[in-house]
Amino acid sequence: MTPALATFHLKHLDALENAYQRVLDEHGYSGVLLYSGHARQHFGDDQTASFATYGHFLHWVPLPGIEHGWLLIRPGQPPLLHWYAPQDFWHLTPELPDEPWVERFRIESVTEPGPPRLPSGRFAVLGDVEADVATALGAECNPEALTIALDELRVRKSDYEVACLREANAQAWAGHRAAREAFDAGAAELDIQLAYLAASRQRESAVPYQNIVGVNHHAGVLHYQHYDIQPVRKRYSLLVDAGHRHHGYCADITRTWAGCDASDTFGALIDGVTRLQRRLIASLGPGQSFVALHERMHWELGHLLASQELVSCSADAAVAQGITYAFCPHGLGHLLGIQVHDVAGRRRADGTPLPPPAGYPALRLTRELVSGMVLTVEPGCYVIPMLLAPLREGAVGRDIDWDAVEALAPHGGIRIEDNVLITTEGHDDLTPAV
Structure with a gap:
């Protein structure tokens, strides 16, 4: 990221934090957990299809192609990035870039896929997530009204x-x-x-x-x-x-x-x-x-x-x-x-x-x-x-x-x-x- 783009991105994150706080307050949520998604294997095979990271996750984190990432957004707190970095000799382990935006996040590096535990409160999980995963977290899975409101935040570009x-x-x-x-x-x-x-x-x-x-x-x-x-x-x-x-x-x-x-x-x-x-x-x-x-x-x-x-x-x-x-x-x-x-x-x-x-x-x-x-x-x-x-x-x-x-x-x-x-x-x- 060029210095100019990095500066733009930090201002973009400022605006996102304010907008998410407003939307979460309006809809009565304590926070939202965004899942980056992961590639799916072909039936009966160990090869995967091409993968696209979930849009609302990318709206915050400029890392297309990242799998098994979780981003917890709570008003008034730094966003928590649950970073999947497995110990692996078959594939290159992902690394966070040396860019200013990383300092704005609280990073939890993990070696096993899976979501972080959620604190008490009303939370939603958005992305390609099974309903039973959200249920186990005590959260709502892809609630329509909240998703529509967050979609609207992507209409006007920063x-x-x-x-x-x-x-x-x-x-x-x-x-x-x-x-x-x-x-x-x-x-x-x-x-x-x-x-x-x-x-x-x-x-x-x-x-x-x-x-x-x-x-x-x-x-x-x-x-x-x-x-x-x-x-x-x-x-x-x-x-x-x-x-x-x-x-x-x-x-x-x-x-x-x-x-x-x-x-x-x-x-x-x-x-x-x-x-x-x-x-x-x-x-x-x-x-x-x-x-x-x-x-x-x-x-x-x-x-x-x-x-x-x-x-x-x-x-x-x-x-x-x-x-x-x-x-x-x-x-x-x-x-x-x-x-x-x-x-x-x-x-x-x-x-x-x-x-x-x-x-x-x-x-x-x-x-x-x-x-x-x-x-x-x-x-x-x-x-x-x-x-x-x-x-x-x-x-x-x-x-x-x-x-x-x-x-x-x-x-x-x-x-x-x-x-x-x-x-x-x-x-x-x-x-x-x-």
């Missing part, structure tokens, strides 16, 4: 969190540049992925989500999950949706590039989606409805489809008839932080649910924007046969140029995604400029 997100974006962007260079050189999807990991300086198990590296028609699979090992004969397109973690905070960036064999229409659509995204970002600020912004994205996408003569109807008609939804079925964006799809995006500040509109079930952020939020802005345009087929069969199909759509199908699709901080005066794009 200076420390913003600095971590900015650095995560810088590291991820280095990976995106390398991925494009590999694609232009004729690399296969797996080679592009490896170039990304090398340039962004991370191992595959440490990325915040499985990187999406889609060449040609694979770019039209929204969460494409494979990496072909053979290069393609024709390079129409590359879509890379990939991030990075810095002290547990996630970048989530997507770019789409036209290959040497791409059509002129596809290149124009990339330019159009990019300009659309820049206009949406330019309008961001506190007090704005993200649902309204999502609806504006669909209207602008209708105009873009019409401008490229993919549809012959108006933008309003393209939205009303479900054409734009078929070309972009995902939401415009989501909150971002310790989790890629961060908590509290579909609730008001008081915890009241805010479900997505019926027409846009995949929208993950439905609340009004406030300063301190960090969110993604990621419009897209895809050729997805299973969504377009019903339109072809109905009356709306007359408004779509199916020959033009089919010519685009080998290109897959387009998504352009930045990570943006909402400020008191507007916004700050954390993703490096192209």
Whole structure:
């Protein structure tokens, strides 16, 4: 941690201590015990799946990947970190870093996993914890009201969190540049992925989500999950949706590039989606409805489809008839932080649910924007046969140029995604400029 970031982190801890005291008092708790979690073994095996540390634990302790850690928060007392450091010659024993934040915690180092004993009072245990563990401690397990209140504390990012997100974006962007260079050189999807990991300086198990590296028609699979090992004969397109973690905070960036064999229409659509995204970002600020912004994205996408003569109807008609939804079925964006799809995006500040509109079930952020939020802005345009087929069969199909759509199908699709901080005066794009 740099000295500047360490200073930000100490101020972040000050704010957390005050906020937790307020929330615990409001909900009548003497304290809360946060469990970092641990990796789970595959069935019938001694190997474990990839592991992500519990978000509320990471909100305090900047150590992603730490297992069997327990953090006890009690108002008016230093937080107690129950630190699991086993005597082990099979694996490297974890060590606490030499950083200022460690001095703010009372550390109890243990060689066996398990929670600390709790004093008398009303306590809650949060995290991936079995109910019988909480019962044995005399505590409540993941009470919903308390969890929702603590989720809300993660909506507005501190200076420390913003600095971590900015650095995560810088590291991820280095990976995106390398991925494009590999694609232009004729690399296969797996080679592009490896170039990304090398340039962004991370191992595959440490990325915040499985990187999406889609060449040609694979770019039209929204969460494409494979990496072909053979290069393609024709390079129409590359879509890379990939991030990075810095002290547990996630970048989530997507770019789409036209290959040497791409059509002129596809290149124009990339330019159009990019300009659309820049206009949406330019309008961001506190007090704005993200649902309204999502609806504006669909209207602008209708105009873009019409401008490229993919549809012959108006933008309003393209939205009303479900054409734009078929070309972009995902939401415009989501909150971002310790989790890629961060908590509290579909609730008001008081915890009241805010479900997505019926027409846009995949929208993950439905609340009004406030300063301190960090969110993604990621419009897209895809050729997805299973969504377009019903339109072809109905009356709306007359408004779509199916020959033009089919010519685009080998290109897959387009998504352009930045990570943006909402400020008191507007916004700050954390993703490096192209």
